[in-house]
Amino acid sequence: MTSIITRRRMTFGAAAASALPLLGRGAQAQAPLGVGFVYVGPIGDHGYTWTHDQGRLALEKEYGAKIKTSFIENVAEGPDAARAIRQLAQAGNQLIFATSFGFMNPTIQVAKQFPKIKFEHATGYQRAENVATYNARFYEGRAVIGTIAGHMSKSGQAGYVASFPIPEVVMGINAFHLAARKVNPNFKTKVIWASTWYDPAKEADAAKALIDQGADMITQHTDSAAPLQAAEQRGVFAFGQASDMSAFAPKAHLTAIVDDWSGYYIKRVKEVMDGTWKTGDVWGGLKEGMVRMAPFNPAMTPAARAAAEELVKGITAGTLHPFTGELKDQKGEVRVKAGETASDEILSKMDWYVDGVQA
Known part of the structure; x- marks a missing residue:
């Protein structure tokens, strides 16, 4: 499933309202895993952001109704990034990928406020108990x-x-x-x-x-x-x-x-699902298939x-x-x-x- 956030560009408030988590113990047990993405550019750039979104689409193909993905595109590196990441956290996502170097400090900042949510930051080097980093050897x-x-x-x-x-x-x-x-x-x-x-x-x-x-x-x-x-x-x-x-x-x-992020995203979502996700750093290249x-x-x-x-x-x-x-x-x-x-x-x-x- 894909949140309405993915259908068009939305304001931070509207996007948050579109992905409110289900309430009640029974509903939560059956709810799909929320996976959010923050993009620095438009998904139609046919470049870096486009490849990350291809990874998101690969997740949906792999897991179907077991997950619900959402994204926010065109997020400036700075205060806007913290707002976007926080919005996805407040919307009930359990795993959030922040996909640009300039999102590093905002990711760490928001992760402290939501210790039960897993965060992943692309191309950075700051980690925490609930923040992992990943990169490709471009x-x-x-x-x-x-x-x-x-x-x-x-x-x-x-x-x-x-x-x-x-x-x-x-x-x-x-x-x-x-x-x-x-x-x-x-x-x-x-x-x-x-x-x-x-x-x-x-x-x-x-x-x-x-x-x-x-x-x-x-x-x-x-x-x-x-x-x-x-x-x-x-x-x-x-x-x-x-x-x-x-x-x-x-x-x-x-x-x-x-850039091919699909395998990494599929692996990390599975680890959240089965309770084995841990923080760490991954840097893959031609050998791992993250670069082709x-x-x-x-x-x-x-x-x-x-x-x-x-x-x-x-x-x-x-x-x-x-x-x-x-x-x-x-x-x-x-x-x-x-x-x-x-x-x-x-x-x-x-x-x-x-x-x-x-x-």
Whole structure:
């Protein structure tokens, strides 16, 4: 079952009223498990939020009438997030997924007020007895597309449309650039910050500006297909974000990093149902299937395809790591020693760019 919250955008008050829990001991025993989601963007972005909502829909398919899902979309990172999360808690949801980095502090805040409710926060690092964290190793996919860009770029320059300088985004930029430089040591990665997760006009303008500066490869960590469409119009190649976006730019779209949250959501809901849910941290990537690569465009050269496939195999097998040293930052300071790999702790707090990133 799906709460009416999912049918259209609603005010916080109206949404809360639409999902009031059933009253009485008998009714509660038979009531479906309430599972709520808080989204930073619209479910129609065909990017990050869309993939989380695909996970929610997979839950409904898996459990049917045993659960009742609801969501609130377009929630700003800040005070609005606390209100949205609290609304879902007051509406009777027993498990709430807050799906953006900027929801971290609001999730912790609301979780203290509702100790019997389970909360999950995506891409963050703060946990509590009733708050777990989960993330996908997007950087693994970005290393793959960086490898492709290194092989395919004629100008030796890529443009990167980025959202906000949080660790998740910074490590993606670094992984992309390091992989491209392994192919072409003179490769350049120029970054424009859009300061938004979803704004098609701003994203398109950023992509066009990067193309004007010489980039013939466009990649992004924003959620609309606008950068891809700008690349298609200008006759350069690009990569999708979070889902297969080839339908929006069939010529430009070389591949995309695909986020798949379905398995994780199904597992965590089952654990709430059978009473085995515990707090913790999960960070899955290509090996676990939380990150996948979209089909490769036939326009890719044989060398680019072979290198990309080899990298996917190596990362999946654990024999290759995108952040293997020696790695220096923009100031020349060694951040990861030769032969070592960056720990998850380093990655989760990454606030520096590798040498050569123009950001």
